[in-house]
Amino acid sequence: MLSDLKLVIRLQEIDNRLRDLGREIAALPKHIAEIEKKLVSHERKLEADRAALAANQKERKKCDGDIQAQDQKISKLKDQMLQAKTNDQYRAFQNEIEFCQNEIRKSEDRILELMNESEPLDKNVKAAEAALKAEKTEVEAEKGLARERTAVDQKAAQELNTERAALVAGITPATYKNYERIRKGRRGIAVAEAVDGRCSACNMIIRLQFFQDLKKGDQIMSCESCQRILYYNPPVALEELTGEAAGAVQQ
Numbered sequence: 001m002l003s004d005l006k007l008v009i010r011l012q013e014i015d016n017r018l019r020d021l022g023r024e025i026a027a028l029p030k031h032i033a034e035i036e037k038k039l040v041s042h043e044r045k046l047e048a049d050r051a052a053l054a055a056n057q058k059e060r061k062k063c064d065g066d067i068q069a070q071d072q073k074i075s076k077l078k079d080q081m082l083q084a085k086t087n088d089q090y091r092a093f094q095n096e097i098e099f100c101q102n103e104i105r106k107s108e109d110r111i112l113e114l115m116n117e118s119e120p121l122d123k124n125v126k127a128a129e130a131a132l133k134a135e136k137t138e139v140e141a142e143k144g145l146a147r148e149r150t151a152v153d154q155k156a157a158q159e160l161n162t163e164r165a166a167l168v169a170g171i172t173p174a175t176y177k178n179y180e181r182i183r184k185g186r187r188g189i190a191v192a193e194a195v196d197g198r199c200s201a202c203n204m205i206i207r208l209q210f211f212q213d214l215k216k217g218d219q220i221m222s223c224e225s226c227q228r229i230l231y232y233n234p235p236v237a238l239e240e241l242t243g244e245a246a247g248a249v250q251q
Contacts, residue, residue: 001217004175005231007167008220011179012191014164019188021157028146035139042135046128053121060114063107070100070107175220182228192228202226 074097081093168176183190192201194214199206204225206214214221215232223230 001231002219003170004172005217005220005229007171008175008179008191008229009231011164011167011171012183012189014160014167015183015188015190018157018160018164021153021160025150025153025157028150032143032146035142039132039135039139042128042132046125046132049121049124049128053118053125056114056118056121060111060118063111063114066107067104070104074100178220179229182222186226186228190229192223192226192230194230194232199223199226199228199230201228206230 077093077097077100081090081097084090084093171179179190186201189201192199194200194206194211197206197211198204202223202225204223207224210221210224211232213219214230215234217232221230222228
């Protein structure tokens with residue numbers, strides 16, 4: 001096979017791998033951003049649950065304060081009632097005391113409602129705190145794996161770029177220029193294998209004479225349909241495979 005053809009075939013393999021690595025490297029930060037966004041939403045939910053529980057406790061405290069204030073007022077009214085000089089004054093004090101007692105009952109009823117409401121709120125907060133703690137641990141672990149994966153991908157990309165540069169240096173400038181032109185115009189795929197008499201990229205049938213010339217591998221030939229550089233990879237005979245296997249067993 002022509003040297004330039006061998007080199008552009010390998011160049012295409014490298015470019016395909018670099019493209020995949022680039023996508024993976026670019027996708028990892030997005031993935032981290034997504035899981036962090038999800039974590040933030042859970043943190044906000046926990047904050048809302050905590051706020052609801054705090055509001056519940058605050059209202060209960062207020063109700064307790066109202067009851068104490070009404071008790072103190074009743075105590076004063078009773079002292080004043082002892083000094084009442086007329087029945088009208090006495091009844092007025094009684095009415096005020098009854099009003100205060102009703103306010104106390106309202107506050108006590110509200111405290112019972114708040115206590116019933118606080119139990120599930122407290123459970124929600126505790127469950128959310130535990131779940132968030134576990135999720136934060138998972139997120140940090142996943143971020144660590146992502147950083148490791150990115151480092152591995154970047155190292156692989158660096159090595160491939162080094163190999164690519166060496167390949168480009170060995171390719172005829174005209175062939176490389178043609179390769180780059182096709183690659184940019186064909187979504188990154190400039191080289192395709194001829195399989196079963198068809199171009200594996202565009203799936204168009206190759207003319208018989210063209211296919212025969214392609215099999216020789218002594219020139220750069222392009223698909224007459226999609227213009228990609230074509231190459232033919234001859235099948236390995238069964239006898240060759242058997243011979244290789246036997247040789248491996250003997251060794």
